[in-house]
Amino acid sequence: xxxxxxxxxxxxxxxxxxxxxxxxxxxxxxxxxxxxxxxxxxxxxxxxxxxxxxxxxxxxxxxxxxxxxxxxxxxxxxxxxxxxxxxxxxxxxxxxxxxxxxxxxxxxxxxxxxxxxxxxxxxxxxxxxxxxxxxxxxxxxxxxxxxxxxxxxxxxxxxxxxxxxxxxxxxxxxxxxxxxxxxxxxxxxxxxxxxxxxxxxxxxxxxxxxxxxxxxxxxxxxxxxxxxxxxxxxxxxxxxxxxxxxxxxxxxxxxxxxxxxxxxxxxxxxxxxxxxxxxxxxxxxxxxxxxxxxxxxxxxxxxxxxxxxxxxxxxxxxxxxxxxxxxxxxxxxxxxxxxxxxxxxxxxxxxxxxxxxxxx
Amino acid sequence: xxxxxxxxxxxxxxxxxxxxxxxxxxxxxxxxxxxxxxxxxxxxxxxxxxxxxxxxxxxxxxxxxxxxxxxxxxxxxxxxxxxxxxxxxxxxxxxxxxxxxxxxxxxxxxxxxxxxxxxxxxxxxxxxxxxxxxxxxxxxxxxxxx
Numbered sequence: 001x002x003x004x005x006x007x008x009x010x011x012x013x014x015x016x017x018x019x020x021x022x023x024x025x026x027x028x029x030x031x032x033x034x035x036x037x038x039x040x041x042x043x044x045x046x047x048x049x050x051x052x053x054x055x056x057x058x059x060x061x062x063x064x065x066x067x068x069x070x071x072x073x074x075x076x077x078x079x080x081x082x083x084x085x086x087x088x089x090x091x092x093x094x095x096x097x098x099x100x101x102x103x104x105x106x107x108x109x110x111x112x113x114x115x116x117x118x119x120x121x122x123x124x125x126x127x128x129x130x131x132x133x134x135x136x137x138x139x140x141x142x143x144x145x146x147x148x149x150x151x152x153x154x155x156x157x158x159x160x161x162x163x164x165x166x167x168x169x170x171x172x173x174x175x176x177x178x179x180x181x182x183x184x185x186x187x188x189x190x191x192x193x194x195x196x197x198x199x200x201x202x203x204x205x206x207x208x209x210x211x212x213x214x215x216x217x218x219x220x221x222x223x224x225x226x227x228x229x230x231x232x233x234x235x236x237x238x239x240x241x242x243x244x245x246x247x248x249x250x251x252x253x254x255x256x257x258x259x260x261x262x263x264x265x266x267x268x269x270x271x272x273x274x275x276x277x278x279x280x281x282x283x284x285x286x287x288x289x290x291x292x293x294x295x296x297x298x299x300x301x302x303x304x305x306x307x308x309x310x311x312x313x314x315x316x317x318x319x320x321x322x323x324x325x326x327x328x329x330x331x332x333x334x335x336x337x338x339x340x341x342x343x344x345x346x347x348x349x350x351x352x353x354x355x356x357x358x359x360x
Numbered sequence: 361x362x363x364x365x366x367x368x369x370x371x372x373x374x375x376x377x378x379x380x381x382x383x384x385x386x387x388x389x390x391x392x393x394x395x396x397x398x399x400x401x402x403x404x405x406x407x408x409x410x411x412x413x414x415x416x417x418x419x420x421x422x423x424x425x426x427x428x429x430x431x432x433x434x435x436x437x438x439x440x441x442x443x444x445x446x447x448x449x450x451x452x453x454x455x456x457x458x459x460x461x462x463x464x465x466x467x468x469x470x471x472x473x474x475x476x477x478x479x480x481x482x483x484x485x486x487x488x489x490x491x492x493x494x495x496x497x498x499x500x501x502x503x504x505x506x
Contacts, residue, residue, distance in 0.1 A: 330495045348401070
């Protein structure tokens with residue numbers, strides 16, 4: 001595969017990622033026109049648009065004059081009558097576009113999958129989905145095909161197929177793809193009902209960091225909200241993990257102790273730093289031992305909480321400032337020898353780990 | 361020729377951080393060695409828990425190296441296995457009772473593990489298992505990615 005299509009694919013991916021992460025005000029006329037076009041394709045007249053400043057407002061409030069059907073609960077948006085019709089419209093379009101691309105573009109299609117679609121899906125999961133998770137108050141994936149339908153990744157995929165691979169779609173296919181693309185380009189999440197469509201503005205702040213080779217990003221804000229909306233609603237995230245605000249604003253030892261979610265606890269401790277957490281929390285030292293292969297450094301094992309201990313180790317290589325970073329590794333509580341604990345992290349016994357000759 | 365961080369960096373095209381000693385020769389270690397969250401273990405040490413499938417597909421390690429694992433942090437730094445072409449092969453078709461093995465490599469000359477922050481370390485001819493590091497999190501195990 002030559003370098004040129006790879007570069008073009010990456011450029012298209014960056015274009016779509018930029019649109020997806022945009023914090024500019026929505027282009028309301030363009031979004032409304034495109035959504036009305038999609039309503040038309042499922043045989044419905046254009047809806048009234050109810051713009052809200054954030055996904056939380058979209059899910060927590062009901063537009064004026066609307067009495068939701070019993071089936072239209074926020075827990076299962078995909079089961080609402082219209083989202084499922086739009087999702088099946090989108091799926092039919094994808095089948096038609098795949099057929100149109102045929103077998104002639106197989107290798108290009110694979111490249112685009114790898115360089116455009118998959119990275120964008122990962123980026124959307126690590127960033128755009130998080131405000132939705134938070135608005136739905138769900139720590140797990142939201143099982144919502146409706147949100148998949150709105151993901152830029154499939155739109156970018158077919159956009160790249162026509163622009164990089166030169167696949168020709170029929171005028172009808174192009175028109176529909178353009179409608180989906182226009183919605184993704186000009187607005188944010190939307191929740192359609194007959195007669196009225198609720199649509200959210202974009203966030204005013206979105207802080208991400210790169211986390212993959214193909215430009216994948218994830219939400220991360222070390223000193224403030226990672227996403228914030230005009231109504232003041234915000235979402236905090238630590239290296240792609242959605243966390244309560246205290247993890248970012250006030251990661252205290254007491255709060256860490258009260259927190260039941262282990263992932264949230266880890267994020268808060270990482271924010272404080274393992275060494276200073278152990279110090280502030282006054283964890284009891286179980287034992288210490290010289291680190292084999294890391295001359296002059298000690299392995300220190302502390303009691304942390306029920307059935308968990310933490311091994312504080314020292315990096316084998318120096319940082320730019322000449323220091324060696326200390327880091328904590330949580331280990332099962334039955335381990336009471338630091339060497340055995342260090343060995344456990346690599347699936348080795350204490351005897352095996354004590355054979356370690358060098359750590360860099 | 362003496363192998364240094366500078367020469368490995370040239371061979372692979374991978375950058376290393378400039379505060380590391382680039383011109384010293386890289387130690388070759390006859391035994392277990394760790395590089396950040398990876399460990400290199402001579403296969404005989406853990407032969408009871410790690411097996412290479414008999415029909416494993418082995419791949420030659422090219423001059424520019426094979427990326428073994430990349431850190432999850434922003435811009436994540438890769439651990440790369442580097443060897444002179446034709447001297448080292450490696451496979452990921454490995455059965456590990458602890459499920460930590462990334463793969464096994466077999467080298468007839470010195471092979472190197474290179475990392476932009478941790479520097480490099482050499483492995484003499486032999487067969488080695490490369491394992492990841494794990495943490496205990498709640499009832500589960502979490503793989504470390506530094």
